[in-house]
Amino acid sequence: MSDLLAEQNLILIVDDSVDTIRLLSGMLKDQGQILFATSGETGIRLAQERQPQLILLDVEMPGMSGYEVCAALKGDPSTSGCAVIVITAHTGVDSEVAALASGAVDYITKPFNPPVVRARVQTHLRLQQHNQLLLQLANRDGLTGLYNRRFFDEALAVEFERHRRQKMPLGLILIDIDHFKAYNDHYGHQGGDECLKRVSAAIGATTRRPGEVVARYGGEEFVVILPHTGTDDLQKHGEWICKQVRSLNLEHQSSATASSVTISAGLACIVPNQSDSMQQLIAAADQALYQAKSTGRNRAVMGTPK
Numbered sequence: 001m002s003d004l005l006a007e008q009n010l011i012l013i014v015d016d017s018v019d020t021i022r023l024l025s026g027m028l029k030d031q032g033q034i035l036f037a038t039s040g041e042t043g044i045r046l047a048q049e050r051q052p053q054l055i056l057l058d059v060e061m062p063g064m065s066g067y068e069v070c071a072a073l074k075g076d077p078s079t080s081g082c083a084v085i086v087i088t089a090h091t092g093v094d095s096e097v098a099a100l101a102s103g104a105v106d107y108i109t110k111p112f113n114p115p116v117v118r119a120r121v122q123t124h125l126r127l128q129q130h131n132q133l134l135l136q137l138a139n140r141d142g143l144t145g146l147y148n149r150r151f152f153d154e155a156l157a158v159e160f161e162r163h164r165r166q167k168m169p170l171g172l173i174l175i176d177i178d179h180f181k182a183y184n185d186h187y188g189h190q191g192g193d194e195c196l197k198r199v200s201a202a203i204g205a206t207t208r209r210p211g212e213v214v215a216r217y218g219g220e221e222f223v224v225i226l227p228h229t230g231t232d233d234l235q236k237h238g239e240w241i242c243k244q245v246r247s248l249n250l251e252h253q254s255s256a257t258a259s260s261v262t263i264s265a266g267l268a269c270i271v272p273n274q275s276d277s278m279q280q281l282i283a284a285a286d287q288a289l290y291q292a293k294s295t296g297r298n299r300a301v302m303g304t305p306k
């Protein structure tokens with residue numbers, strides 16, 4: 001494995017035996033950065049915090065067993081993407097089946113055969129890299145690098161349900177670049193693409209908290225999901241995004257609004273109840289965006305879900 005690829009890998013070893021951790025760390029030190037935990041509970045916490053590509057997980061541990069830890073990792077969206085290889089002294093078919101049924105991708109028995117351990121780990125790290133690349137291609141917009149519409153639709157559905165359960169306000173911002181057709185006409189399509197990239201980067205840089213999503217919604221439209229955000233904070237956030245784009249000072253000679261590129265933003269917020277749908281939230285933000293456009297552009301306007 002090249003040094004560059006190895007640098008990007010995080011491998012978590014979860015085993016109550018410090019000797020085993022030492023042995024495995026020695027075998028795998030050139031395949032990635034090694035993290036370790038001596039209990040299942042600590043292993044899960046570390047996996048949530050650090051998102052390793054690969055976890056080597058002992059079956060027999062005091063407290064949670066390896067199978068329980070594996071099932072918990074697979075049931076949590078923040079760790080379900082980590083590949084788990086189960087380690088055990090048992091060589092029976094039943095334990096192998098139990099490991100695979102709990103969500104492990106592979107199974108290594110003690111005593112270790114170092115070349116076999118290294119080869120298996122390397123195979124799964126490569127598969128993980130391919131998976132990550134595929135996910136990147138499936139979820140990201142090619143031009144701007146922001147999340148795409150497909151990812152946004154899924155993320156909003158998840159957040160809507162979460163906020164319904166928690167009875168918390170969910171904020172949404174729809175953004176449209178002002179007079180972008182005129183920008184294309186004046187600066188050419190390639191110039192327009194460059195502008196889209198700069199504006200995307202500015203909007204993307206406004207995300208601060210876990211769960212916030214910035215996506216390209218369509219051609220020159222963007223969308224922001226803001227978890228746990230009520231109307232006051234949403235209004236402030238919308239105005240801040242408009243300001244960040246204005247601060248780019250991208251010349252726009254054919255804009256009827258300003259001498260530089262500006263955006264309009266439609267805002268909407270909802271504490272979803274059983275009968276509300278995410279389409280209502282999107283429609284309210286869309287209606288507010290229309291208002292922002294028709295009342296002068298270069299502003300953030302709040303809508304009301306109906």
Ligand SMILES: Nc1nc2c(ncn2[C@@H]2O[C@H](COP(=O)(O)OP(=O)(O)OP(=O)(O)O)[C@@H](O)[C@H]2O)c(=O)[nH]1
Pocket residue numbers: 143176177178179180181182184188189190191192193196218219220293297
């Ligand atoms: N360069 C470039 N242009 C795009 C892309 N996607 C959409 N567009 C252009 O974005 C423009 C959107 O124009 P309109 O929807 O008419 O709106 P507008 O000119 O921005 O005017 P207002 O929204 O009313 O301020 C169209 O000319 C599209 O061709 C893209 O990926 N690259």
